[in-house]
Amino acid sequence: MNQFQYVRPTKQQAAIDVVAKDANAAFIAGGTNLVDLMKRGVMTPQKLVDINRLPLRQIERAGSGLRIGALALNSAVADDRLVREKHPLLALALNAGASPQLRNMATVGGNMLQRTRCPYFYDTTMPCNKRQPGSGCGALEGINRMHAIFGFSDKCIAVHPSDMSVALVALDATVLLSGPKGDRKLAFADFHRLPGDTPQRDTNLEPGELITAVEIPDSPFTKHVHYQKVRERASYAFALLSVAAALDMDGNTIKAARLAMGGVAHKPWRLAAAEQALVGQPATEETFRQAAAVAMQGAKAFKHNEYKLRLGPNAIVQALKTAAAA
Amino acid sequence: MNAEPEQERPRDDSRRTFLKQSSLLTAMALVPGPVVSAAEAKLDERVAESIEKVPLSLKVNGKKYKLAVEPRTTLLDLLRENLHLNGTKKGCDYGQCGACTVHVEGQRVNSCLSFAVMHDGQEITTIEGLANGDKLHPMQEAFVKHDGFQCGYCTPGQIMSAVACVREGHAGSEGEIREYMSGNICRCGAYSNIVAAIQDVKQGGQKV
Numbered sequence: 001m002n003q004f005q006y007v008r009p010t011k012q013q014a015a016i017d018v019v020a021k022d023a024n025a026a027f028i029a030g031g032t033n034l035v036d037l038m039k040r041g042v043m044t045p046q047k048l049v050d051i052n053r054l055p056l057r058q059i060e061r062a063g064s065g066l067r068i069g070a071l072a073l074n075s076a077v078a079d080d081r082l083v084r085e086k087h088p089l090l091a092l093a094l095n096a097g098a099s100p101q102l103r104n105m106a107t108v109g110g111n112m113l114q115r116t117r118c119p120y121f122y123d124t125t126m127p128c129n130k131r132q133p134g135s136g137c138g139a140l141e142g143i144n145r146m147h148a149i150f151g152f153s154d155k156c157i158a159v160h161p162s163d164m165s166v167a168l169v170a171l172d173a174t175v176l177l178s179g180p181k182g183d184r185k186l187a188f189a190d191f192h193r194l195p196g197d198t199p200q201r202d203t204n205l206e207p208g209e210l211i212t213a214v215e216i217p218d219s220p221f222t223k224h225v226h227y228q229k230v231r232e233r234a235s236y237a238f239a240l241l242s243v244a245a246a247l248d249m250d251g252n253t254i255k256a257a258r259l260a261m262g263g264v265a266h267k268p269w270r271l272a273a274a275e276q277a278l279v280g281q282p283a284t285e286e287t288f289r290q291a292a293a294v295a296m297q298g299a300k301a302f303k304h305n306e307y308k309l310r311l312g313p314n315a316i317v318q319a320l321k322t323a324a325a326a
Numbered sequence: 327m328n329a330e331p332e333q334e335r336p337r338d339d340s341r342r343t344f345l346k347q348s349s350l351l352t353a354m355a356l357v358p359g360p361v362v363s364a365a366e367a368k369l370d371e372r373v374a375e376s377i378e379k380v381p382l383s384l385k386v387n388g389k390k391y392k393l394a395v396e397p398r399t400t401l402l403d404l405l406r407e408n409l410h411l412n413g414t415k416k417g418c419d420y421g422q423c424g425a426c427t428v429h430v431e432g433q434r435v436n437s438c439l440s441f442a443v444m445h446d447g448q449e450i451t452t453i454e455g456l457a458n459g460d461k462l463h464p465m466q467e468a469f470v471k472h473d474g475f476q477c478g479y480c481t482p483g484q485i486m487s488a489v490a491c492v493r494e495g496h497a498g499s500e501g502e503i504r505e506y507m508s509g510n511i512c513r514c515g516a517y518s519n520i521v522a523a524i525q526d527v528k529q530g531g532q533k534v
Binding site for chain 1: 378380396397398400419420421424427433434435436438439440441443444446487490491494496504505506508509510
């Protein structure tokens with residue numbers, strides 16, 4: 001691993017100033033992805049700004065919602081009483097991610113900033129437009145079984161790996177940012193980007209901007225929720241594909257629905273048209289099949305991930321059935 | 327026959343004196359007094375900008391250490407290479423196998439994915455810190471009783487994770503144990519014996 005300078009500020013503004021001034025500086029929180037990438041030479045920051053001493057770990061009520069500090073640990077959020085009561089979908093998604101050890105290190109802010117697990121991104125001997133813009137995409141004609149079926153470009157077909165982010169996009173979360181130009185809020189749905197011609201940019205964060213918290217508005221989706229994760233072993237593996245489903249029910253009738261998928265695009269993929277297709281319908285397998293068909297419209301597979309076109313609707317139906325029965 | 331003239335050999339005592347002096351100088355260079363006091367005065371960021379090594383205080387298995395380490399040293403490498411606590415194993419080194427699991431402030435983590443300097447002031451427990459003198463920790467006893475190891479390389483991480491699993495309240499059923507032990511990979515397949523060991527400790531009701 002390359003040498004780097006290490007700084008450990010105790011003030012938020014000091015942390016932001018260092019990263020804003022130096023293009024080769026990076027924040028480090030839990031480190032579960034950054035350290036991994038540094039060991040492999042995929043990321044080579046020359047200065048690390050350890051933000052763990054900033055007071056950003058609180059999970060608290062904020063207006064008519066919940067505010068979760070960017071440094072709250074994934075395990076702490078998943079176990080939090082308020083989170084389990086108000087947003088059980090988030091707790092389910094968090095617990096589906098990684099392992100207990102990693103959830104004890106990974107933070108909420110870091111989780112949404114984790115990089116793709118595309119093997120061509122990780123292998124520095126292979127072309128990758130995300131790692132090295134202009135070098136090409138090894139996955140396009142390569143082993144693309146884990147890759148996108150929505151929103152990709154000819155520059156990048158990688159998927160975003162976070163489970164937590166799939167729940168956050170379904171729950172209409174907002175990200176709170178602080179940067180050299182001040183504070184701002186960003187809808188979580190606008191936080192991650194599609195690859196287009198600039199796949200090296202995963203998010204709409206500006207240079208030096210720090211995630212300080214995530215806010216989730218109160219919603220009726222507190223009971224009928226499910227996070228369906230399909231992976232190659234029972235636990236501790238990235239999703240081939242995942243579905244976050246939440247229903248607001250009146251008897252057997254669906255009053256409102258939230259639906260999002262992971263492992264299918266460069267960002268967590270909200271399925272707004274399918275949500276609309278569920279409203280006012282009875283909670284039956286037939287309804288869920290129809291919504292799944294709407295959800296999959298526009299999906300396009302590559303050589304090795306065609307299975308996702310069949311797995312996707314089945315996972316959506318399973319997620320909705322389980323949510324309805326919860 | 328080829329003996330060199332006596333006077334051209336460095337004299338042992340002078341060599342020793344030289345080594346002593348130079349290592350003392352090196353040690354002083356690593357942690358100059360002002361650095362330590364500046365760190366204590368919470369000026370860490372300025373300190374780190376001007377030197378290569380960062381001062382670090384840790385409590386490992388109840389013992390306090392004051393160190394100066396390169397920032398890229400992982401907690402795992404610090405434990406094994408600097409403190410010679412090599413019970414904690416380096417398996418994959420990428421956070422995928424769990425062999426490096428230790429407790430930081432009572433919480434289990436993968437020590438390979440964490441820079442040691444990020445743990446300044448924290449308390450670490452490794453497999454060496456579980457037993458009470460010659461008396462094994464109940465989880466260690468249970469692993470012996472149920473033969474929860476084959477090659478044994480994963481065992482320290484499994485035991486650290488198993489203790490945490492019970493403490494966290496995630497040892498309620500076989501399914502829950504398997505889910506909450508999934509961060510520790512064993513290629514020999516001692517899983518069923520490990521599950522039995524954890525159930526034994528959980529049902530024994532001892533404080534772990």
